[in-house]
Amino acid sequence: MAYRETPLVTQRKLAQKSALLHAAESLVREGGFGALTIQALASAAGVGVGTVYRYFSNKDELTTEVFRRATIREVDAVSAVLDINGTMSDRLAAAAEVFSQRAFAAPKLAWALIAEPVEPAVDIARLKYRKKYAALFEKVIAKGVDSGELVPQIPALSAAALVGAMAESLLGPLDHLECRELTTAALRDFCLRAVGVVVESKCP
Amino acid sequence: MAYRETPLVTQRKLAQKSALLHAAESLVREGGFGALTIQALASAAGVGVGTVYRYFSNKDELTTEVFRRATIREVDAVSAVLDINGTMSDRLAAAAEVFSQRAFAAPKLAWALIAEPVEPAVDIARLKYRKKYAALFEKVIAKGVDSGELVPQIPALSAAALVGAMAESLLGPLDHLECRELTTAALRDFCLRAVGVVVESKCP
DNA sequence: CAAACAAGTGAATCATGATTCACTTGTTTG
DNA sequence: CAAACAAGTGAATCATGATTCACTTGTTTG
Known part of the structure; x- marks a missing residue:
């Protein structure tokens, strides 16, 4: 009934x-x-x-969910590429490239996820997912340091710094879609140097 | 009368x-x-x-002015240290250290200036002053690249990335005041590597 | 001193968007 | 089909802080 x-x-x-x-x-x-x-x-x-x-049930739940879904796609894409075969520097290079390329592919969304002023609830989620990125990088950096492929460093700090570098360096260029390739390559090289991979051999 | x-x-x-x-x-x-x-x-x-x-005349004018005054002090401190004598890497090293030390000296203020969710008016000011930091770094990096002291790179991108790296990497550690020295040194080394200064000689 | 004016006051009002709720419409069951 | 219930509706209300304004207090001038 x-x-x-x-x-x-x-x-x-x-x-x-x-x-x-x-x-x-x-x-x-x-x-x-x-x-x-x-x-x-x-x-x-x-x-x-x-x-x-x-x-x-309320606005925060809505915005947080939208943010979460969009960001998880990004984190997953970076995560996937960090799991490829190759040296740690190969992986970090690929991750930086993917991060950059995806941001250029959807500039406004990238801006919204990375830097737009938002209500605190979304900002808290942002912090959480930045930590997620950092955790991914940290693992790879730590491995690279252990194997001697990367210079000795504090993996957690370097990882956070990489996240900041990626986010900040794209904020400006995001509306200059022509420079996409150049910017992506420059960001990748910056990241590789930062974690102590020698880009060009200095000892011939 | x-x-x-x-x-x-x-x-x-x-x-x-x-x-x-x-x-x-x-x-x-x-x-x-x-x-x-x-x-x-x-x-x-x-x-x-x-x-x-x-x-x-309104709240935005007030908050913007408070932000501006506090941030100018920070930018000036970094700027001053970028003008010291020495190689470009000496200067960048000093800048990273000063940035970090000052953030640790006033953690809540640093957080408010760098990362707190704020009304759009302040966020616009934030963007402006981040560009000011970047402009300072860019000049020094460009000089270093010209003189061959630093690896070839796009100074504007590297500068923005440095700003992001500094800001982001301090967000976590700011409440762990004990690690102040270690964190400062690690951040400095990260920045030096990122701009292509060889920290440890590889060719004995 | 008193007229002329600015600074100081805080209760009342406004602005912006989220949230509610009495009501309407659509689905399910026997 | 009709009773029982959930989904859908949007005008009205609420919440939070900024902003206003009629009024009070303090300063200046002749």
Whole structure:
């Protein structure tokens, strides 16, 4: 007798939540998190504002989830490339390149994820995922130091510094899409030098 | 017959504005820009909220001015040390050390200036002063590249990356004041390697 | 001293977006 | 089909701090 959620309804609800998240990410891709208001999302998704609250208990939950999903894709891409075969410097080089290339491929999104002024909730998530990047780098750097491939250093500090270097150095160039290749290469070399890989042999 | 501002009054007004700015910076030193509300400032300075508006036309002007004054001190300190005699790497090393030491000396302020989530107006100022740091580094790096002391590179990119590396790598350690020396040295070495100075001779 | 004016005051108001809630519409069950 | 319930709605309300403004207090001038 009682009403029970049927599979069809469950699926529709999932689809609706997914549609909302997609619409929200589109808004962020176009105008950063500043463009992601409940009103804007509701009208972009073609629903009433109240409907948004059926799927997210509040704004922070929404923005945090949008940030999390987008950032996880980035972290995963960098993580994947850090696991390739080769020396530690090969891996770090590939990671820097991927980070840069992906940022150039979606500049506004990159800016939103990396540097846009946002509500504290998103900023906390940002900190968390920066640590995730740093943890990935730290592991590889530590291995490189152990094997003698990299100069002795504090892996945790170098890793954080790499994250900062990557993020900051792209902020300016992101709107100069022509310099993409040059910038990517320069950033990669900077990172390699920073962790103590000799780029050009000095002892012929 | 008409009322005209007497030197005494002019001086009092200057003193009042200065007192407000000092009180505002104290609030920021204790709790970041988040703690700097007009209400809090007014009661900290022992005046009514209306009085604050006699000296600053709006909140953005106030916060921006507090940020500007504090940051200029930092930029000047780094700038001064970049002008010392010595090789370009000596200068960059000194700059990294000064940046780090000053951050450790006032951790909450450093956090507020570098990374705290703030209203867009302050964030714009932040961007501006990050560029100022970068410009200082860029000059020194360019000189070093020209003289062959540093590896070939894009000075503007390396400079931005250095700024990012310094800022990011201190975010974590700032509450571990014990590691101050070690962290400072590690950051300095990271920066020197990054710009292509060979820290340890490889050709005996 | 008193007129003329500026500085100081803080309760009241405003601005911006998030959030609620009484109501409407759609689904499920027997 | 109709009862039972959830999803959808958007105008109204709320929350947070900035901002205003009618008023009070202090300074200057002749």
